[in-house]
Amino acid sequence: MESLLKLCSGFDPVTIGTAVISGVLTGLVYGLSALGLSVIFGVIRIVNFAHGELLVIGMFLALMLFRWFGLDPLWSIPIAAAVLFAVGYALQHFVIRRVAYLPDHYQFLLLAGIAIMIVSACLVIFGPDAQGVQLPYALDSIPIGSLIIDKVRLYAALAAVAVASALLLFFKYSSTGRAIRACADNNLGARVVGLNVDRLYALTFGIGAACIGAAGCIILLLVQVHPYLAPGYTLLAFVVVIVGGMGSLFGALLGGVLIGVAEDLASVCTQPSLKTAFSFGLLILVLLLRPQGLLGRIAR
């Protein structure tokens, strides 16, 4: 922490403190989005290259609901999650299942193709301009001592934590969640004891996608949406998940918080536009030094 402060000399502790808090809050939202990627990879072993695109679908859904019914994006979470669940379930059941026999590369490329289709569909339907929501509490903030916390960011983080907790509880205690974990641990074993692995995989993809949809609604509170956001969010989720550990659920949240704080500190200490370079630098380092991620187990 001391060296970090030295690096940021010229900035007072309040600026740093505010940046750290805002980083943690944003990071929790990143973490929720990455959770969707992590769940899908951890169970189905598919790297969802269309992650950012599903997120952008969630964001546009929330935007439409806001425009039509004046619905706060936080209240559209259940709707977006349900829609994205259906999309994810269908995607796994009708499309991705068919390429399970092909090498990893092909699955990756198939999802890249689907990703291009989603981006261009959004481009055709919504146009390339950035669009956002105007919320009554958008500019409110809560002072704690001399630190300032954005109300929007706080609400976003709380919503993310709520959804993530629901997901963790589901995997820990529900029988479907346990069955899905069984598939992840030992695919053959799961089949032997009579689990319907194909259906569970589709469910998992649906749950992952629902998680992404929820994250999309929450992110709409913080940024404006346009179709070209998608690839950036895909990469961000990869960074978060690889830093935290592919397939580890707590790892995704931890990675999200780390990346969120790193980005906000980087934008305070250097130029804001350089902040993504830091996360990619971090990704390269983690890939090289600890490819299983901070909390991940060594796979295969």
Place this chain on the structure above:
Amino acid sequence: MSELTPAGRAALLAFTLLLLVLPAFATGHVLSVAIICLNLAYLGQSWNLMLGFAGLLSIGHALFVGLGAYASGYLFAKHGVPPVIGVAAAIAVAMLMGALIGYLGFRFAIGGVYFALLTIAFSEFVRILLDHATFVGGTEGLFLPVTRRSGVDLINLRGWTEMFYYVILALCVGAFVLCRAMLNGRIGYFWRAIRDNPEAAEAVGVHIFRYRMYAVILSAGMAGVSGVFTAFYNNNLFPEQVLGIERSIEITLAPIVGGVGTLFGPIFGAFVLTPMGEFLTFAVDGLKESGLIAKNVKTDGVKLMFWGLAVALIVLFKPSGLWPWVCRGLGLVKSPEQRG
């Protein structure tokens, strides 16, 4: 060309002749589309060398193109070094980057999809750095001075569009000959052994680290040459446009559609996708004119959607690509029995 049937030989000859005489009757627009198409075919061959021959997936290939473009463009714009010399610098920089990624990736045993993520990470990292590199213009772009747009000046790569057409055609043919020699040579057998089963290849004594490095370095160098072409053809470079992830994905489309691992597949894929993209653009614009679809529909979006759909359908139904299928269907190559 011993593996071709008479029909195959005739088709190859006709195709080559058509490409050679195309500028004689093509309009300016057709020629510029043909240049884009040949550039994609060239880059597709470079990408295919990594995934198709050696089994290494790169989704950051635009990085090598961008480095080549920036190296030669910077030398020309700021120091007046002609591209004939600049291309050496471009190849060197791209190969060094390839060697770095390959070394780190293979030394630390980063396999499969993680290697693809490593290439993306490097590509994005360099893109952001270039955004902030003021000596090459940053986000404002790097502009190459244009003194004349006619004549043929191969040393400075300045002249008519026809000259650029023949340059990229020559590069494409050169890449094809090189890939063919590699694939049929000793190194090609090593690459394919590594691609199909790295453990077995290593067990029979193939130095997999070394041959994987060769694949990445060679592929990167080839992409770097295309960067020089891009820089001097467009005369302006923006990090987002040259190195963006969309660009990297675009490079993968032609070989996937044509057939990963085949020699002619990347070229075939480029010649299927580009004209279809152009046709779609034309059709969508026509529909907009006649009022059948809304005016504010983005034509580019429709083209992209088609390309995404093409990739998805190919992976789902013809993962080995269109070229082997077309080839067999039209009897362009000899069957194993005919070869004897």
